Amino acid sequence: MAATDEREAAFYAIVDSDGRIEPRDDMPEAYRKTLIRQIAQHAHSEIIGMQPEGNWISRAPSLRRKAILLAKVQDEAGHGLYLYAAAETLGVSRDQLLELLHTKRQKYSSIFNYPTLTWADVGAIGWLVDGAAITNQVPLTRCSYGPYARAMVRICKEESFHQRQGFESLLTLTRGSAAQKAMAQDALDRWWYPSLAMFGPPDTGEQAAPGGHTEQSMRWGIKRFSNDELRQRFVDMTVPQSEVLGLTIPDPGLRWNEERGHYDFTAPDYDELFRVIKGDGPCNEQRLRHRVDAQNDGAWVREAAGAYAAKQQARRREAAA
Amino acid sequence: MAATDEREAAFYAIVDSDGRIEPRDDMPEAYRKTLIRQIAQHAHSEIIGMQPEGNWISRAPSLRRKAILLAKVQDEAGHGLYLYAAAETLGVSRDQLLELLHTKRQKYSSIFNYPTLTWADVGAIGWLVDGAAITNQVPLTRCSYGPYARAMVRICKEESFHQRQGFESLLTLTRGSAAQKAMAQDALDRWWYPSLAMFGPPDTGEQAAPGGHTEQSMRWGIKRFSNDELRQRFVDMTVPQSEVLGLTIPDPGLRWNEERGHYDFTAPDYDELFRVIKGDGPCNEQRLRHRVDAQNDGAWVREAAGAYAAKQQARRREAAA
Amino acid sequence: MRDRYALALGDDALVLAQRLGEWVARAPELEEDVALANIALDLLGQARTMLTYAGELEGTGRDEDALAYWRDDRDFRNALLVELPNGDFAVTMARQLVFAAYQYELYDRLRASTDDTLAAVAGKAVKEVHYHRDHATQWVLRLGDGTDESRRRMVAGLATVWPYAEELFDGDDVTAALSAEGVAVDPATLREPWTAYVEGVLAEAGLERPADAAPRRGGRRGLHTEHLGYLLAEMQHLHRSHPEATW
């Protein structure tokens, strides 16, 4: 239909000129659906991501670190709020999205399916996981959908703060006792490859994601760089930081490649990544169970709030009549 | 009625000659009721008494102490079993008695309404509370009701073992670090008067129990000494032990009375005792709530066991037919 | 003596912050994860200032962490109320109402303390606590006047915490001496405005004031419930495992 074509042309005119699509603008249905899935997965990752770090709030080894951690986990809840709100501008409700999460029809970042076994894991998550997240997300501050781009600006600012705090926490450990340094190295050993896997399957080869998606997302301006480009960027940023920390990245294949101007490194075990995505990671069940329990335990509270609001409205209406 | 008189005469003949009443013997209804209440209260005390000590099983400071404590709390459950079984010979079921406990119509020893705040409290309970219990209970090994007397023989033997273990645990503390010694003294400071109160109200004066009960129980051979006699016996036994421990009993009025051949001591605050019995102790609600929760949480298990037993019986019957 | 006063106020805030932190990632809705973490953070901030000040006053070189991590439960001076387990959301909100309404009246008056540090802490804290009190108030209204179930739970929550309210207004030799000097606030003077506020909220929510039960007290003298030991074991374990470490 001509009208559709015209609307599509208007959409691409905005996208191609690096403009912003806003909620009331026309957009292709596939664009809308892809965005919803992407924003929702991002939102879910924020709220599931509260758990592995939240695991150490009660046991943080100093009151200062406890405050920093509490504030960080609070920020993650806040990011979840912005992102669900951004998704809602596309015509889905938070409740619908949570229901999709709880019934395993939408995913969250697999990184949160690994356990936080020691205090150093909290630092490692800040340094590596937030570092990888920022690498993924900074390009999204220029993404074509306005509400998502604006949410990302705020989120990236806070996450880069968290990343520095994580680095600083690990630095304190590596400059501390032998036990603290060992704890930090152990955390890096466990979190390195899962962090690399956060960028998703490789661009090419057998394990590459089935074709078309990336190209489409790039065309729509909701993905700016390929998985492998972002992964390389993360490695290049992180290796010098590991040297400042005095920690050894657990990759004997890691070395500077003068010719490429990049670090060469061993790719993560993508088979493991797929297993964890499929549900077989160490904590998949625990994380989802925790989330669903919180949702169920709070049902009566949300119902009460709804009932109260309705009563209040009725009272106001009566008073006005 | 002549028949009743005859039966009563036979009963008293046995009691007066220090014989034993057995379940099938005739006994006055009031005797039966008093015994049920006394044995039930004793059984309830054993099972509620598992809580304050059980509170430290997970945190015992050595594996040896953990094993000793676990065995002791297990013994208390065992004592509860003997005592409910003894009460059942009088025609009530364990379920009925538990129901009376759970609905506050039967009591347990008020001592268990105090919290165990430190590890030393476990030792203090062994030394003082079990010590007081033994003082109360040894005379009951000669009580007129056979099943109760026999249960008491076994219980007293185990409790005197516990009492020695509690003393030995405290001795280790008082010979340990300054912090350990302070912990032991603090425990004695808190448990001394509640232990004295375990013997009940004084024999005479305003706070004495309303008349008749003690005389009746003595006549029936289910109480052999008055509260104050037993309390004095406990103090006389305990003071020299406190000296071995090197701990100070928190009573400036405590001194040896050459004339009486006993220690003089300050009586406990009986008003507090009555308040705690009435329900206002620090842990009354917590203890009963814990017990009722365990009962409710286990209901489906007990039902399943009953259903399974019935099915098995039906199957056996079918197989035999 | 001022150190003991600062310690009691700091312990209240620290222990309640620890309890509220347990809600994070399990709150009934995401907004409450944010709100409860926020309140916990405010309390933790108050605790850090008060414990630091207590350490300076006692002059033995103990800093906030030495006081938080190296004291045993018999040395903690918080009121029993704040160490109670969270229970369901209604129990937590009942505890929040009781405590925030108390803390608000306390800090409102403590701004006039002749001790500059206490006055400054109070000046900052009173704004935070005003929000805590409002947050709890809104929830007590919603739950008390929401559904049948929420009302039943709210009534039960209030009954659970009510016996622990009275201890907040207990004075001792420290508060007596310091309030005479104008340093501290006599806790007894807070009971009336506290009662007025809390009863107002209950009335608006259509809830009755819980029946009087025997007050539970002892925390200010280090006689705690059995719950505190577990809270401290969890909180202190890592720190105590590395006695010389910096974090």
Next chain:
Amino acid sequence: MRDRYALALGDDALVLAQRLGEWVARAPELEEDVALANIALDLLGQARTMLTYAGELEGTGRDEDALAYWRDDRDFRNALLVELPNGDFAVTMARQLVFAAYQYELYDRLRASTDDTLAAVAGKAVKEVHYHRDHATQWVLRLGDGTDESRRRMVAGLATVWPYAEELFDGDDVTAALSAEGVAVDPATLREPWTAYVEGVLAEAGLERPADAAPRRGGRRGLHTEHLGYLLAEMQHLHRSHPEATW
């Protein structure tokens, strides 16, 4: 190398004893308070012997308490199964069946160890574990073939623990070397008799074998669940608070 073997067996017993101890004074009936405490005591006894032996073998002067109280969770070598939270009684009984059936086959064979200490421990333990296995079996039958609710819970309990069974049969360099010498039992050889026993119980109870799920492993390499850290914090706090003390 033997020290590492003894440590793994000792840690299994210690951590499960700690979990079962949590049931005391909350069991469904008084007989179960007795039974669970009894099983916990047996396991604690096994743990003490094994940890003591591990300490002797490593020759660094660590005794049972040094090993139990001063290692962090990354140094514990127990299988993940035993650190799982108790859940309801059905989860606990499912865990007991899986573990006791494994331990029975293990100790039955370990009696023939060329290591006299291990053989002696096994000789004593096999009798205890025979009772543990029987106790769990009886309950799985009662719950599986009891009421609808108990059956539902038993099915859920089995599903909860099932993914953790496989780790019990994992070998590593230690068990490979030691079983070649006749010191240890190759865990893989226990799978078949274990399966025969457990499947027999499930069949008698009218329960299906849970669907295969991805096995959960890592404990033998110190990669635990997040639950273990809390268990250890509670268990170790007091001991670590008084590093030089004797108890």
